[in-house]
Amino acid sequence: MSTTFNAFASGAELAEALAERVAAALSAGITARGGASLAVSGGSTPKAFFATLSKHDIDWPKVTVTLVDERFVSPDSDRSNHRLVAENLLQNNAAAAHFVPLYHPAEDVEIAAAEASIETAAIGQPFDVAILGMGGDGHTASFFPGGSRLSEALSPDTPRGVITMTAEGAGEPRLTFTFSALSDARLLVLHIEGDSKKAVLEKAQAEGDETDMPIRAVLRRAASPVEIYWAP
Numbered sequence: 459m460s461t462t463f464n465a466f467a468s469g470a471e472l473a474e475a476l477a478e479r480v481a482a483a484l485s486a487g488i489t490a491r492g493g494a495s496l497a498v499s500g501g502s503t504p505k506a507f508f509a510t511l512s513k514h515d516i517d518w519p520k521v522t523v524t525l526v527d528e529r530f531v532s533p534d535s536d537r538s539n540h541r542l543v544a545e546n547l548l549q550n551n552a553a554a555a556h557f558v559p560l561y562h563p564a565e566d567v568e569i570a571a572a573e574a575s576i577e578t579a580a581i582g583q584p585f586d587v588a589i590l591g592m593g594g595d596g597h598t599a600s601f602f603p604g605g606s607r608l609s610e611a612l613s614p615d616t617p618r619g620v621i622t623m624t625a626e627g628a629g630e631p632r633l634t635f636t637f638s639a640l641s642d643a644r645l646l647v648l649h650i651e652g653d654s655k656k657a658v659l660e661k662a663q664a665e666g667d668e669t670d671m672p673i674r675a676v677l678r679r680a681a682s683p684v685e686i687y688w689a690p
């Protein structure tokens with residue numbers, strides 16, 4: 459599928475433009491289907507974008523927000539993507555949105571993933587918007603190089619849903635939507651910042667094995683066009 463590269467002079471300019479793009483896509487989804495869905499990434503990159511989007515005038519009660527991936531940690535952990543979203547996105551006007559977490563306080567991560575799959579199945583699919591990030595190792599969502607269930611997560615034969623992942627570079631066990639659940643989002647964005655991430659992207663765009671840099675699966679065979687948003 460195609461990719462487009464949108465470069466901005468600063469993270470603040472990127473946040474404004476991306477929030478504008480996402481707000482328009484969510485409003486279009488609400489007009490067309492009565493509600494809209496937004497799956498967002500965690501990590502350090504999206505904070506400014508979240509803060510900007512949270513102030514947009516959207517019919518937020520009709521928006522369902524979930525996470526692309528999550529660590530198996532409770533929402534009070536500073537490693538929690540749920541916490542990041544609660545503190546930065548579900549604020550201001552966006553406080554009225556409906557949030558569906560991936561983490562559940564289950565006995566183990568497999569049970570949490572099963573519960574997350576059931577609850578997120580109620581969100582209309584495909585997602586109206588999915589915002590992916592990318593780590594310095596070329597992971598996206600929790601598709602980590604060397605991940606315990608990487609080939610299953612990336613396989614087009616694996617249905618939509620949430621599965622577990624463990625990997626050396628991942629820290630805690632992870633919960634992640636499968637490739638099938640993310641790659642056909644009506645608006646599919648890869649949001650990265652910094653020169654080092656641009657270099658990682660360029661490496662991913664060159665030849666090489668998908669499992670070495672799982673972002674390649676998205677760049678090469680996502681069902682939807684990938685809009686890359688980058689700032690230094």
Ligand SMILES: O=C1O[C@H](COP(=O)(O)O)[C@@H](O)[C@H](O)[C@H]1O
Nearest residue numbers: 499500501502503527591592593
């Ligand atoms: O582990 C994660 O990392 C990636 C990238 O995070 P960043 O801190 O380098 O921006 C993120 O997209 C993913 O959601 C998160 O769980």
